[in-house]
Each structure stands twice: as structure tokens, then as C-alpha cells.
Amino acid sequence: MPDTTETGIDGRQDHGVGPADAALEAWFMREVWPLEAILMQYLRQNWRDRSAAEDLLHDVYVRVYEAARTRLPDHPKAFIFTTARNLLISRVRQRNVVPIEAAVDFEAIGLAIDTPGPEQITIARDELRRLEAAINRLPPQCRKVVMMRRIEGLSRPEIALRLGIAESTVSSYLENGMSVLADVLYGSHEPGVSTP
Amino acid sequence: MNLEERGVASGDTQVLKKRAANWLQRADSAQWNEQDQAALEAWLSEAPANRVAYWRVKSAWERARRLRVLQSAEIEVGAPTQRRRRMPIWTSVTAIAIALLGVGASLLFSGPREQIFTTGIGEHRIVTLAEGTAIELNTDTVLRAKIGTEKREITLDKGEAYFSVAHDAKRPFVVVTGSGRVTDLGTKFFVRRDAASFEVGLLEGRARYDAANRANNGSFLLEPGDVIEDNGRSIGFAKKPTSTLADELGWRRGVLVFDRTTLADAAAEFNRYNATKIVIVDPSIANTTIGGTFEAGRINVFAQLVHNLLGLNVVPRGDKIVISR
Numbered sequence: 001m002p003d004t005t006e007t008g009i010d011g012r013q014d015h016g017v018g019p020a021d022a023a024l025e026a027w028f029m030r031e032v033w034p035l036e037a038i039l040m041q042y043l044r045q046n047w048r049d050r051s052a053a054e055d056l057l058h059d060v061y062v063r064v065y066e067a068a069r070t071r072l073p074d075h076p077k078a079f080i081f082t083t084a085r086n087l088l089i090s091r092v093r094q095r096n097v098v099p100i101e102a103a104v105d106f107e108a109i110g111l112a113i114d115t116p117g118p119e120q121i122t123i124a125r126d127e128l129r130r131l132e133a134a135i136n137r138l139p140p141q142c143r144k145v146v147m148m149r150r151i152e153g154l155s156r157p158e159i160a161l162r163l164g165i166a167e168s169t170v171s172s173y174l175e176n177g178m179s180v181l182a183d184v185l186y187g188s189h190e191p192g193v194s195t196p
Numbered sequence: 197m198n199l200e201e202r203g204v205a206s207g208d209t210q211v212l213k214k215r216a217a218n219w220l221q222r223a224d225s226a227q228w229n230e231q232d233q234a235a236l237e238a239w240l241s242e243a244p245a246n247r248v249a250y251w252r253v254k255s256a257w258e259r260a261r262r263l264r265v266l267q268s269a270e271i272e273v274g275a276p277t278q279r280r281r282r283m284p285i286w287t288s289v290t291a292i293a294i295a296l297l298g299v300g301a302s303l304l305f306s307g308p309r310e311q312i313f314t315t316g317i318g319e320h321r322i323v324t325l326a327e328g329t330a331i332e333l334n335t336d337t338v339l340r341a342k343i344g345t346e347k348r349e350i351t352l353d354k355g356e357a358y359f360s361v362a363h364d365a366k367r368p369f370v371v372v373t374g375s376g377r378v379t380d381l382g383t384k385f386f387v388r389r390d391a392a393s394f395e396v397g398l399l400e401g402r403a404r405y406d407a408a409n410r411a412n413n414g415s416f417l418l419e420p421g422d423v424i425e426d427n428g429r430s431i432g433f434a435k436k437p438t439s440t441l442a443d444e445l446g447w448r449r450g451v452l453v454f455d456r457t458t459l460a461d462a463a464a465e466f467n468r469y470n471a472t473k474i475v476i477v478d479p480s481i482a483n484t485t486i487g488g489t490f491e492a493g494r495i496n497v498f499a500q501l502v503h504n505l506l507g508l509n510v511v512p513r514g515d516k517i518v519i520s521r
Contacts, residue, residue, distance in 0.1 A: 025254075025255075029251070029258070033252060065248050152415060156225060171225065
């Protein structure tokens, strides 16, 4: 029986110092992705062209990755938001426009103190709710495929057989499902924007 | 170096996300091979943007594993829909049949014969079923096995057992507990049932846990190190190093392994294995933590150590050992 591959990318590059890729990936999972919703909100508030927010967000991730690859920051939240602010400032300079409001108000978004608190518990509870919401947002057939694969642990041929569809169709449902799950789960999904 | 120079072209994030999901989807398939893996790694190394996008979608997919199936989600697959069992009718029919016909009654129903295995307090027993599965019963355990041609069903009435299942895709191996069931998908796992809750831990392979308690009605796919605790009202999910799980299975070699375990928990563990019971009368010492490896059946040796090392009063009183400050 084909296994539920925990797709191990272990493409370990040797940078001498700095965390190994696996550790860095785990750090992103633990510290970075859960901040996506609030980070997105920050970017949308502070950048005129709201449609560019998704690209900005990804650029923040790239910058965070490049810095964290050398050394994991001690205060992840503060570090990530400072990175976002610096990115906005550099974009403003490139465009020779005067910033409207490019300062990060850490107090306002409750990130002044970078210690785990009750909010992390909320995040965990929130995550389950988000997961449920994400699953429910998938189109019915796609949802079935995702659940059969991820929850039931069935193989693709088994899923194809049960649903009477081609394996290639199973694959494309999975691909779409994975993509939407990440967006809804991490919250960069704009409310009201529907998925196909 | 600014971002444009790095090649994070604006507007491409959507495309990049799609591409990352495509890689992940392919990596999740059974056809994935070493060349594919090498190609993936090359793509990841091409640009940090690729790697970040891939990690992001992958982490969401990993988290999704924790999701319980919602009651509202109607999927018509496998075991969950077969959960409803008509046990009361079955048992009453059996009882009547036995009353009428005595021993010969077993010929009347086509279902597989039920075997019962038990251990007393402090006992440890290994049973090998005809089809190859090994079951180790821990102390004070009652377990029933029905091995049929289409399915193999074990009911754990109380206690704890470790299963090393001879996998047979055509004949699922299912362990039923109070409000849940574990279905083997090629596995080594343990199930422990207390009065109020039970715990399932997976050491090797894969298994599926189907809950059927009041609040949750769903499935979890278990992977090595996963532990589920279900108390009938809610379900807890934890990931433990398999070495920790191996410690929890110390009883298979007759020992209890404690690591930052409270005295109260340690005493409760010893009490499972011994007719003599430890009683801690002083709540202020119950949370003292201890560690070490102890013979499960030698509660007196443990009590003596508690006295020597922690300086507590240890007094035998009938079939009890009373510990106080």
C-alpha cells in the first residue's frame, strides 16, 4: 500500500552556520505561518495598492527566510513585522513617493512583547476552526478527495475507484485542495473572495 | 540587493503558489521517485521564493492531518459508516440460544467464535493469533477476539494491550474500545483503557482512529509517535518521540519507566500491577517528580526507594502502603 508520504524535502544545503533546512522549515511552521493573517492585515493597511498585498507578503517571507537562514531570530514576531516595515519603506523609496503610514504600530497590533501567552492558545483553537472552514470551503468533490487522502489515508487508486474518477482528476483535486487549504488556514485569504 | 534583483517578480505569487501546490501534490503520490525528488530539490534551490512557497503549502497540508472529520461532512468511505453495531440484539440472541441449546448453540450463528483473553493484576501474557498477529496483554486486562474471514475484531474491555498486527488488506484488523475504534493499516500500536478514558499510541506503520463520542465523531490518521487520548467527551492529540512511547511500553519487559513523573502518577502506575496499593495521604508531596526504571511487580522496593531518596514516611498498613511527609 502506498504510504502517506510525508514529503521529505531534505535538500540540506551546507551554509556552515545557521539552522539546517529541516529546522528552518519547522520554525516557519511554528512561528511564521500562523502570523499570516495579521501580517496580511498590516500590509493591506499600509500599502495603497491593496491588490499587491499578496506579493508583498511573499516578499516578506523571502526576506525572513534569508535572514533566518543565517540565524533564527530571538523574537520572531517583532522580527517579522520589522521586516515587513522595512520592505514597505524600501518600496516607497524605490517609487519616490512619500509614505503615508509606513510605521509599524506594534502596540496596536498587540505584538510589543514577544512572549507566548494566552493568544497562542487561541491560535491553536482558532487553527482547528480555520481547518474546518478551509475544508468546508472546498468544492464538494474536491473536499471528498482531500478528506479521503488526508484523513482516511487512502491511496490515489483507491480514491479514484471509490469516486469513479480518473487518477489524474484525483491529483488535480488534491493540488487545488492543498492550495486553498494553505490560504484559508493561514488567513491571507481575503474574506468574500470565493474559490473556484 | 533589492527584491526585484532577486527575481521575485511582482504579480507572480499566484502562479508560484500554484506551482508549489503542484510539486507537493506530486510528491504525495506513490509514483514519486528519487529523480522527482532531485528535481524538486533543484527547483527549491533555484530561488528562496520557491522554497518558502513550498514550505508554506506543505505545512498547511501537514496541519490538515489533525483535523477531525466533521459530523456534517458526509463521506461514504469505509469503517466510519459501519460504526453502528447491534450488540444488544446480538448478545440477547446469543444468550437465548445458549439457554436453549447449550454448547451446540455455537453452530447456529455464522459469525466467528469469540475468544476471551485475560490477565490478573501483575500478570503479563503474550498471545499469538492463528493469523500471525501478536497481542501482549498488560496487567489486569480483559480482551475479546473475533477472527473472521472478512474482518478481525478485538474488543478491549479493560486494561492495556500492545498489538503487532499481521497486515492483511482484505481482512481489516480493528480494535474497539468504549467509544472509538482503531483500524490497522500495517501497524504496531498500543491501546490502554482506564475507567474514564483510553489512549492509543502508534509506534510503527499507520493506523486510523475513529472516534464516536458525544462531541467528536471523526477520524484521525495516526503516524508513528502519535498519541490520542479520548475520554468520551473530548479528544486530545499529542506527538511524542517514539523513544518516549517505548518507555511507556516498559511493561512489556516488566518495568515502569518514569521521567519527570509525579509521585501520584507513579503510585497509580504501580497500583495497576500490584495487589498492595500505595496511598499518598499528604497532597503536598503528590506532585514531587521522580524518574527512573523500576520493576513493575516490586512495589515494596519502590516504596523503600521513596523513603530513602525523598525522606518520606512509608508505612505498610494491611494491603496498603501509606506515604506521608
